[in-house]
Amino acid sequence: MELMSLSDWLSWLEQNHPREIDLGLARISVVAKRMSLLEPRAKVVTVAGTNGKGSCVTATAALLRTAGFSTGVYTSPHLLRYNERIVVDGEPASDDEICSAFNTIFAACQLADELSADPISLTYFEYGTLAALEIFRRHGVDAIVLEVGLGGRLDAVNIIDADVAVITSIALDHTDWLGDNRELIGFEKAGVMRAGRPVVCADAFPPESIANHAKKTGAKLYLIGCDFGYLQSAEQLWTWWDSSHRFDDQSAPQLPLPSLAAALKVVLLLGLDLAKIDAFQCLAKLRMPGRFQQLLWRERKIIFDVAHNPAATSYLLTRLQESQLLSGPIHAVVAMMVDKDRSESLSNLSGVVTRWYLADLGAVPRAASVLEMQKTLAALGCAVGFNGSVADCLEAAYQASKPDDLIMVFGSFYTVAAGLQAIGSPL
Structure with missing residues (x-):
């Protein structure tokens, strides 16, 4: 396996597991534990939601980097190259880095121990998730921003306890896997919440399952329009606010405002000073391929x-x-x-x-x-x-x-x- 190129690895991964989507955390958690990946030293932000996840991830990572944090970002899918999924300080991981991580994962899958006596098979996405976490550890990043691939509760990235979780929006998508109404989908997305830790929701009309799950788990829920929010003017300006801050008439960004409003709340919860890092100028400069x-x-x-x-x-x-x-x-x-x-x-x-x-x-x-x-x-x-x-x-x-x-x-x-x-x- 060590001689495989990245394209060889990806071709193998496409055929390796019997199902393309195999939701559940049991198998990947065993491998992650063997690799000592379950408790990263870095601060972790996990972003779930139907739409707007990528913009929120991009904005959060940009703000963290502006504040001086070495930052790892994991997203999916990619546009042109697989390497786009795993980024450290703005640079995609190299083929060699990813192949090395895949080799480490493969070896961990083959082990027999008290956790599993048989080899473990992982999906394409699960390999990618573990590769990202392994590469971030090797780089010793200060912060990690993870984008949920599908749902939240049973998605591979949910093996990690986020310091701050985000739910950008709830809409009907992937209904065969997540349910055919917003309440069921909201419950799946809410699975990224953790007891005693903040969760930021950018859906203006969230289903009741979001608040119910926050109450059940003991997560601190911050809702857009209630605990933070934004106003948009016709002069290409916007205002952002929360219970303790207000920034009027800032340059309007190109990316979706709800996602960026959530990102601002996230980094505040992580202790950043928005004025000190010139957060709004940072956001105004952001562009993303394939997003308008x-x-x-x-x-x-x-x-x-x-x-x-x-x-x-x-x-x-x-x-x-x-x-x-x-x-x-x-x-x-x-x-x-x-x-x-x-x-x-x-x-x-x-x-x-x-x-x-x-x-x-x-x-x-x-x-x-x-x-x-x-x-x-x-x-x-x-x-x-x-x-x-x-x-x-x-x-x-x-x-x-x-x-x-x-x-x-x-x-x-x-x-x-x-x-x-x-x-x-x-x-």
Whole structure:
């Protein structure tokens, strides 16, 4: 195994475990204990939620680094390279670092001890989680920011007790795994809470299961709109406040305000001085690939957004309205996963998209077929103008558009990644 390249490792991991998703903490906890990873010396922030997790993670990590903390960040999925998932002080882990960590994990899985007499099989995501924790330990980081992959209660990152937990939002997604209503999904997300420790919730209308679980576990719950919050003005300014602080008329950031408001509360709870670290200037400079990312390509403005569920496409529409980008024709290149609510997601944008281009992600097993996407759009009364690869769709959109038109690429991380590669844009 030690001779394997990162691509070899990832190919092996895709086939290693019998199930792609295998929720539960028992197996990974045994391996983590063998590796002495369960009690990191660093401060830990765990971020759960349906949408906005990535923005909150990025903002929290940026604020910690601005304050002088060496910081490890674990996120998923990646856009172009697996290494994006494991970042130390702004730099993705190298292939060699990740392979070395994978080798250590594999060896720990093979041990026979009082915890397990048989070899332990872990999923692709579980290997990644342990690799991140191992790399962070080797670097001796001061702070770790972990993004939950699915749910919270049974997600691999939940083997670690967070010093501060975050729940960004609760919406219907992954219903086969988490439940078909917000109360059930909220309960799963609330699993990242710990007794006596703070949890920050950025959902303006959280399900009762969030407060109920906080009360049951003894976690200290901070709710947006009650314990902290923000106000947005029309002059590209915003105000952030909590019970002890107020910062008026700060430069508005590009990333979602609820997620950034939560990040500010998190770092305050960790003892940072927002004025001293110039927190609001730090946030105003943040950009994330695939999050309302605006690029100019061959005299065409393109927006890339990983929006892939109804709540996310609703927010995408809001961003388009706020940015005054609805005045001209919109050419939408889209591909989605088969397990997403395609009808509700696309209906949010059906009234503003002029022409649809359906991208074929046939190499992705979970992707909805072009025919399935066509049926969804037909039911919404939308005609499809073209279908093909993401690159072909972009070329068709370019040929059919004018310089003042907008091209939009959205629907999944896979779609956005293929779009960025097609126009030759680096992260």
